[in-house]
Amino acid sequence: xxxxxxxxxxxxxxxxxxxxxxxxxxxxxxxxxxxxxxxxxxxxxxxxxxxxxxxxxxxxxxxxxxxxxxxxxxxxxxxxxxxxxxxxxxxxxxxxxxxxxxxxxxxxxxxxxxxxxxxxxxxxxxxxxxxxxxxxxxxxxxxxxxxxxxxxxxxxxxxxxxxxxxxxxxxxxxxxxxxxxxxxxxxxxxxxxxxxxxxxxxxxxxxxxxxxxxxxxxxxxxxxxxxxxxxxxxxxxxxxxxxxxxxxxxxxxxxxxxxxxxxxxxx
Amino acid sequence: xxxxxxxxxxxxxxxxxxxxxxxxxxxxxxxxxxxxxxxxxxxxxxxxxxxxxxxxxxxxxxxxxxxxxxxxxxxxxxxxxxxxxxxxxxxxxxxxxxxxxxxxxxxxxxxxxxxxxxxxxxxxxxxxxxxxxxxxxxxxxxxxxxxxxxxxxxxxxxxxxxxxxxxxxxxxxxxxxxxxxxxxxxxxxxxxxxxxxxxxxxxxxxxxxxxxxxxxxxxxxxxxxxxxxxxxxxxxxxxxxxxxxxxxxxxxxxxxxxxxxxxxxxxxxxxxxxxxxxxxxxxxxxxxxxxxxxxxxxxxxxxxxxxxxxxxxxxxxxxxxxxxxxxxxxxxxxxxxxxxxxxxxxxxxxxxxxxxxxxxxxxxxxxxxxxxxxxxxxxxxxxxxxxxxxxxxxxxxxxxxxxxxxxxxxxxxxxxxxxxxxxxxxxxxxxxxxxxxxxxxxxxxxxxxxxxxxxxxxxxxxxxxxxxxxxxxxxxxxxxxxxxxxxxxxxxxxxxxxxxxxxxxxxxxxxxxxxxxxxxxxxxxxxxxxxxxxxxxxxxxxxxxxxxxxxxxxxxxxxxxxxxxxxxxxxxxxxxxxxxxxxxxxxxxxxxxxxxxxxxxxxxxxxxxxxxxxxxxxxxxxxxxxxxxxxxxxxxxxxxxxxxxxxxxxxxxxxxx
Numbered sequence: 001x002x003x004x005x006x007x008x009x010x011x012x013x014x015x016x017x018x019x020x021x022x023x024x025x026x027x028x029x030x031x032x033x034x035x036x037x038x039x040x041x042x043x044x045x046x047x048x049x050x051x052x053x054x055x056x057x058x059x060x061x062x063x064x065x066x067x068x069x070x071x072x073x074x075x076x077x078x079x080x081x082x083x084x085x086x087x088x089x090x091x092x093x094x095x096x097x098x099x100x101x102x103x104x105x106x107x108x109x110x111x112x113x114x115x116x117x118x119x120x121x122x123x124x125x126x127x128x129x130x131x132x133x134x135x136x137x138x139x140x141x142x143x144x145x146x147x148x149x150x151x152x153x154x155x156x157x158x159x160x161x162x163x164x165x166x167x168x169x170x171x172x173x174x175x176x177x178x179x180x181x182x183x184x185x186x187x188x189x190x191x192x193x194x195x196x197x198x199x200x201x202x203x204x205x206x207x208x209x210x211x212x213x214x215x216x217x218x219x220x221x222x223x224x225x226x227x228x229x230x231x232x233x234x235x236x237x238x239x240x241x242x243x244x245x246x247x248x249x250x251x252x253x254x255x256x257x258x259x260x261x262x263x264x265x266x267x
Numbered sequence: 268x269x270x271x272x273x274x275x276x277x278x279x280x281x282x283x284x285x286x287x288x289x290x291x292x293x294x295x296x297x298x299x300x301x302x303x304x305x306x307x308x309x310x311x312x313x314x315x316x317x318x319x320x321x322x323x324x325x326x327x328x329x330x331x332x333x334x335x336x337x338x339x340x341x342x343x344x345x346x347x348x349x350x351x352x353x354x355x356x357x358x359x360x361x362x363x364x365x366x367x368x369x370x371x372x373x374x375x376x377x378x379x380x381x382x383x384x385x386x387x388x389x390x391x392x393x394x395x396x397x398x399x400x401x402x403x404x405x406x407x408x409x410x411x412x413x414x415x416x417x418x419x420x421x422x423x424x425x426x427x428x429x430x431x432x433x434x435x436x437x438x439x440x441x442x443x444x445x446x447x448x449x450x451x452x453x454x455x456x457x458x459x460x461x462x463x464x465x466x467x468x469x470x471x472x473x474x475x476x477x478x479x480x481x482x483x484x485x486x487x488x489x490x491x492x493x494x495x496x497x498x499x500x501x502x503x504x505x506x507x508x509x510x511x512x513x514x515x516x517x518x519x520x521x522x523x524x525x526x527x528x529x530x531x532x533x534x535x536x537x538x539x540x541x542x543x544x545x546x547x548x549x550x551x552x553x554x555x556x557x558x559x560x561x562x563x564x565x566x567x568x569x570x571x572x573x574x575x576x577x578x579x580x581x582x583x584x585x586x587x588x589x590x591x592x593x594x595x596x597x598x599x600x601x602x603x604x605x606x607x608x609x610x611x612x613x614x615x616x617x618x619x620x621x622x623x624x625x626x627x628x629x630x631x632x633x634x635x636x637x638x639x640x641x642x643x644x645x646x647x648x649x650x651x652x653x654x655x656x657x658x659x660x661x662x663x664x665x666x667x668x669x670x671x672x673x674x675x676x677x678x679x680x681x682x683x684x685x686x687x688x689x690x691x692x693x694x695x696x697x698x699x700x701x702x703x704x705x706x707x708x709x710x711x712x713x714x715x716x717x718x719x720x721x722x723x724x725x726x727x728x729x730x731x732x733x734x735x736x737x738x739x740x741x742x743x744x745x746x747x748x749x750x751x752x753x754x755x756x757x758x759x760x761x762x763x764x765x766x767x768x769x770x771x772x773x774x775x776x777x778x779x780x781x782x783x784x785x786x787x788x789x790x791x792x793x794x795x796x797x798x799x800x801x802x803x804x805x806x807x808x809x810x811x812x813x814x815x816x817x818x819x820x821x822x823x824x825x826x827x828x829x830x831x832x833x834x835x836x837x838x839x840x841x842x843x844x845x846x847x848x849x850x851x852x853x854x855x856x857x858x859x860x861x862x863x864x865x866x867x868x869x870x871x872x873x874x875x876x877x878x879x880x881x882x883x884x885x886x887x888x889x890x891x892x893x894x895x896x897x898x899x900x901x902x903x904x905x906x907x908x909x910x911x912x913x914x915x916x917x918x919x920x921x922x923x924x
Contacts, residue, residue: 070623181494
């Protein structure tokens, strides 16, 4: 782990932002989770926040990226990447060089691969801890951040992590502030050259529109409003589940494989 | 003694007035430049004052006569006084005219005094309470000093102490009338008001039947220009001049639906706050009704300081600006022709475009408009789902039609879909050649613009204009007065000029042309609610009433109807920003409906329908005019009509008296 690199006592925060895609119209926009990440950074006191995007600057992406500037930023660093490039090396090298204390990202991109793996790969490569699904950063003191992690059904878990660290933001984090047209138009997109590596794997993949996945029907046999509320708020009953402890990886894999076959995911 | 004193006093008062005028002009010139034809404006001023302004003032006959006597008497007396006493031209008829003028002014000022004995709450007090006394002081002292000049009294009448006392009263009168006129007293309205009429920002609103209600476009191409108004000096100079013309009569306050609902807005106070900001200082000296729920004296501003602070207090709180429904009731009532709505939207533009601070659902609605072209965030290709069974002709297939039916965003609203289906039924019954844009239609941009997002408005408007330019049609018909206003009055500046009709106007035309036939009305009492964007914005008060009359309905008018109609609370994005008050505006309007005893209120606007139908325990049903018409449709009574014509053509015996 790197030594603490506090700049004059202020916290250096980098938010990784992507170009989002509206689910109904497919228009470019600031990605919802990334915007929540920016909002989270904005609420940190005494933080120097930088916005980074690895990708291309074109007509489609500019409006979306300016959407982040409209949240009150003068500039956004754009690490130039070709279409189909793997952004991991570029981001890792740049982060290593800049040395921020806290890196904030969304859980997954709204378009492209959208695997949600980038923060994990970055953390692995940089050797930094990663905390997923944040609802809030409560406090940063002496190189340790106190975080609030969002769990299902409104539950929260308080965690402490030594900085530098990468965190991802859950949809439970505060909604992003409005993007204002004036700052968005005036802000500067600072294009920087960066390491380029072709994503050889992705080049071989075939992309096709996703099919709607069947959803398990939730049958609520409630007679009263109180029952319905209880059903909605109740924890999922782990009816058919099974907790495996002290098993070999092979046994674990076998159990997962069996479950997937039972559920019809694998045939 | 008076002979020597009077010219000196008059000259001193005039000199001070000129100095004050210079200072006042400097205050106005802090504003942004605006091009106005100066000489043409000055030449048009008397007509604007005597015809257009008087037309508004004359809605209150007593006050109008009072003002004619007082102001007319004063102007004549002041001019004659300068000639008679200043230059010593007392001979002949001038002195007698001066006596008549000052006497007229005195009679007027007695009525002003009567008005001030028990003033209604809308009138400002403070310095305004001394105005009748000052008017009397001026008129009486001028009258008295003129008596010797015409020979009614001997030149040496009275003692020197009487002359001194008379001079003191005259100094008071002169001070209020000349010094106060340009140094910020109540008489300021005469000086600023006259110039405001001459250099009005909307010169096109003057003249019989003219109106100018479309908001002015913001130049977004100039990257250095401030977006909207941040500080008082960001208004154009003639806007500042307009604020300074306010007489604080409070007619706007009495008409404002937000004020009546206890929301923190009072148009009069807002204009006074702009004057405070222009001159610099605090609102502590304001002597009228405050913004409901906000005490006076806590806000201050400077010409170069922010009007709305990001945090804390400045000149005005943001929620004051967001309470406005843009119903234009204040503008319609203002005898000084001040444009409150323009100013409010100018300041909202800054809050939205620079601060990014549109309250409550504002940001979400604007994001939806950007991403999906409709405020609800619905899929654009679901716009025509309501008409899946109607087989509406699409412009994309037809290329041209006589009428382009503009649906508006009500196409996504289940209540408004009933109105739209009725309208389609009516158009088909009349055999109208119409087509719709279908999924090519976008939000007109009305809400975005009233919420201050000029960028989104212009983006939507330009794309709509591009779509409309692909097709040929004679006119646009819509059941949404907001779309009607925006398409008809606001697209022009961006290059889209169309002939637009509200559906009530068009139905009235169809009926007059004999293309629609109605069954007689069998329901109960009906009243009609004038939508702001149809009435005050576009002057259409008659057509909806004509349609109702054709249906056989006798409208029981509400006390506030026509140009005084009270807003439903649904305009200007007010339901979206949703500033809390003590009451709800639609509840008050439904009470107005209840007072007429009507069982049904006819409306002509999707917003009004939604707002009025949202009233709990309402005493009346809400129906759009299109629905009433569609329900009353009947086949043309051809056979009987033909028979009737025959019988009337045949020569008949006539009784000889």
